[in-house]
Amino acid sequence: MGCFASTPKDTGGNRRKPTSIGEVSVYVPGLRIPRPVEFSQAVGDQLPKTLVERLTALRTRIVVMANQEGPTITRTRRKTQHGSTLSDLHQALVDYLPVLLELTKDGSHLQFKVHFIWVNQEDEEEETAMSNIWYEVLSVLHLMAMLQMSQANLLLLPRGFSDGHNHPKVSEENRRASIDVFLKAAGYLECAVKNVLPQFSAEQRRSLPVDLAEGVLRALCLQALGQGVDIQLGMAIDSSKATLAVKRRLACEMVKYWQQAQDNLMNLPLANGWGEKHRLFVKWKYVEAKAAAYYYHGLILDEGNTEKSHGMAVAALQAADECFKESKKASEAFNASSPTSRTPPLFGTMKYLTEKIPKDTSSKVRINRDLYSYEKIMETAPTLPDFALALKPDEYQLPLVEST
Template identity: 80%
Template sequence: MGCLVSTPKDTGGNRRRPGSIGEVSVYVPGLRIPKPVDFSQSLSGHVSKTLVERLTAMRTRIVVMAGQEALTITRTRRKTTTQHGRSTLADLHQALEDYLPVLLGLVSDGSQLQFKVQFIWVNQEDDAEETAMFNAWYEVLSVLHLMAVLSLSQANLLLLPRTSADFYQPKASEESRRGSIDIFLKAAGYLDCAVRHVLPRLPSELRRNLPVDLAEGVLRALCLQALGQGVDIQLGMAIDSTKATLAVKRRLACEMVKYWQQAQDNLMNLPLSNGWGEKHRHFVKWKYVEAKAAAYYYHGLILDEGNTEKSHGMAVAALQAADEYFEESKKACEVFNAAHPLSRNPPLWGTMKYLSEKIPKDTSSKVRINRDLYSHEKNMGTPPTLPDFALALKPNEYQLPPVDPSWNENVQLGHIGTNEVKRG
């Protein structure tokens, strides 16, 4: 059990650290790419030849597909379908789902087989090149992480705005927005399962030696930001709806603040010193500040509905805070895009397109009205506290699949060594 560091020539040529990752609506971490392992040598005498061959074939397919996808994952304008019309992301995702039930036979009922195979993964993000560990739960964790990253990549592609039919302005379709929420919840579910059901299975020493992109704080942050971006889409849809009240919009904006704040808290003490890690931190900060601009804007509009000088003054303070946070968010966005690997912002649409026009205009108007109404200029001081709402959006519940039935046949054949592997 442990880690090893290899040289670049050992990575098989699939590794590529892009200098530019195109347009970003959703932050997508660099891929963790599996490297070939020798199941036959590790499991000989413990597992039937048929099962060894199946494990080898399934994982080899993933190795090849992930290596190819790593070269194109960040090219946001690339062709995303194979000759059969299926998304390459979907194909790789399906291969991972097919592999999990077979892989889980190695850990069923605490089998010692989980320590027989050395699983090796390359991290596209950092300079450590390879991490190798003799623990099948590490492989399960890496698979779930890759499934989540592929989902975030798919959401990013869905949310990159396209020119509308009337050529008025770029935007994402209603179908794409609704679809992205489902994808965010699935991604959050994979990550939540990894944190709650897989990490606790790893020995404490191994957990300390995990690469930083599999650290609990990073997994939790990715889960929370998936939920935060899901709420962002919900807010944009509420803005477009004539039936959504100010109270509904404020609640969504305030919930979004909490998701991004918690994501930022989870990253705070992690050693994200490489370019991708710092870029991740910049993305969370940008979205956190952006969310506060939206929350203070809607909070200010609701406070302004009061009929007292105090409520009007608090409204102006909230709107001024919204304006300041919006300006700060624009700077944070520039810092994020300038961080390695370079990226660019897609054209404004949805929530921020609307708020970029409304926040400066309404703030200026309310300050002027307040000044005229009370005949003197007041220093509004600190903005009022935002309301505290319970978080409504939750990860989809994802459960590890049952062990593949082929392991039952392996037990019957008696090729399992001293510890029997039973169906989980």
């Protein structure tokens, strides 16, 4: 029941991997693409003809839309060359899911009748197939989440010009909208981990492509939350009402999300381009988050009235500066990895910190250099405060299957 079959990567190039994916604010490791399915042959007359026709029509629509641009949908375009949008494909998946779950009704044996095939992106295997409805549900939820992440990337690519200056910007409206999109993506992924993965046996879970491994799903969920907090921090920086304590808390939350994302990817076999690039993206954002957290921690410590607090402030700011320099190298490594990418014009958190960290670090070190030697400062380097994670995924439940 529910056996897997994998097809090795085809050197003939069935999996069209682009050489470049353009500007990336939100990295999406590649969209898993469904292959056609013959529902009528699989279930015969065991389901009402109208239900089989509906399943076939809904899934065929998804296959056609998802394959318009090959195994990936270019994330810097709102529309594909055939005119469909990310939201159109997302809606098609939303429409398909409750009908698909009809095959699980009352533990029906039909959930093991249909052979579902999907093209993988992060896994070394070209395709993975399974005669198990839960494999299809998991794949649908993953694609729904990736489409939301792709939409967030579009929202966060600076567009146009503002205030008469030749500097593209990301509008506040787009920033706020992106947070909602990130939370929705995180909700799909959390549902996949909590409600769908438990439907598989331990052996079946080990056979899942790495794209659908629990560690990848959790890492993507944490990535969505981390990027959502990043937007919140950028908006706090722009607000005159946000205190240093608020900004430090948000930065420390961001560190924890990215650290946990990195931990979830650590031992996974992400050997190909998409997977390794995903790992590099998480590393980059983790170091970037640490730069922000140390910077605001240093500013708060500098408000103290003791020689020790000033010394610790200098240590924190120097740690911020080192993380900032490391983040630039990590960004370069991410963009250079295949498929290549570009960092869009800075906005929000990193635009501000790119200007402030080097300047403030240099200033504080110069003022306090007579108080502490560099070695002594680094000996007293403060640890970041531990805050509870605040941003939570939107709650998403699988559609209910009505009993008959």
